[in-house]
Amino acid sequence: MSTYEHIFFDLDHTLWDFSANCAETLTDLYERHQLHRLDIPLPEFIIHYRQINDSMWDDLHKGKVTIEEVRNHRFANTFKLFGLAASHVPEGLDEQFISLCPTKSNVFPHTHVVLDYLSEKYVLHILTNGFRETQRTKLQSAKLDHYFEHVIHADESGYMKPDKRMFDYALKTAGIQTHQCIMIGDDLYADVLGAKNVGMDHVFVNRLGTKHTEILTYEIDCLSTLKTFL
Numbered sequence: 001m002s003t004y005e006h007i008f009f010d011l012d013h014t015l016w017d018f019s020a021n022c023a024e025t026l027t028d029l030y031e032r033h034q035l036h037r038l039d040i041p042l043p044e045f046i047i048h049y050r051q052i053n054d055s056m057w058d059d060l061h062k063g064k065v066t067i068e069e070v071r072n073h074r075f076a077n078t079f080k081l082f083g084l085a086a087s088h089v090p091e092g093l094d095e096q097f098i099s100l101c102p103t104k105s106n107v108f109p110h111t112h113v114v115l116d117y118l119s120e121k122y123v124l125h126i127l128t129n130g131f132r133e134t135q136r137t138k139l140q141s142a143k144l145d146h147y148f149e150h151v152i153h154a155d156e157s158g159y160m161k162p163d164k165r166m167f168d169y170a171l172k173t174a175g176i177q178t179h180q181c182i183m184i185g186d187d188l189y190a191d192v193l194g195a196k197n198v199g200m201d202h203v204f205v206n207r208l209g210t211k212h213t214e215i216l217t218y219e220i221d222c223l224s225t226l227k228t229f230l
């Protein structure tokens with residue numbers, strides 16, 4: 001039986017199905033801007049955008065690029081893969097993506113059932129590298145907002161996971177100590193190593209079966225497994 005009292009959840013790719021929501025958004029924008037006219041096939045557009053965005057977010061977590069660089073270049077870099085110059089990117093595409101994507105509501109299987117169960121036993125919080133308005137919209141769109149006592153963002157704390165100061169800020173905000181909580185997230189670097197840095201127990205949500213050599217507190221491939229040990 002665990003002795004945890006609080007749970008910190010990552011949001012994107014852990015509860016909120018970023019890939020499904022991203023694909024829906026890109027499909028909407030593809031149709032709005034009639035990108036088939038540029039000979040961009042929709043499935044490849046989605047795949048390439050996702051690869052570029054993921055890799056730029058990895059670089060962001062490692063401090064290699066800024067969020068402005070991610071936003072300014074992710075569509076241009078995607079278009080480049082189709083042999084198209086940045087000038088072909090429709091005006092305001094990134095802004096449209098940012099405002100539309102958080103309104104999508106796909107979550108991973110068992111999300112609401114597991115949160116119903118956990119919220120009876122623990123105080124739940126979100127610890128996210130996303131930004132305040134975006135994450136608030138996602139939580140509301142997916143009907144998740146009522147589960148969480150604190151939603152701690154990068155722009156509020158001034159730091160991003162895996163920075164120890166982000167976790168320290170979260171603990172201070174919740175008024176708790178490390179041994180009282182566990183971090184649950186899909187990102188081995190930001191969530192798991194971040195938690196390890198402050199000596200916090202953690203759950204790696206490894207849906208894709210990513211190979212690694214880390215010693216973990218728990219590893220799961222489906223949220224429903226949380227009920228077996230929490």
Ligand SMILES: [Mg+2]
Pocket residue numbers: 010011012013014185186187
């Ligand atoms: Mg995540």
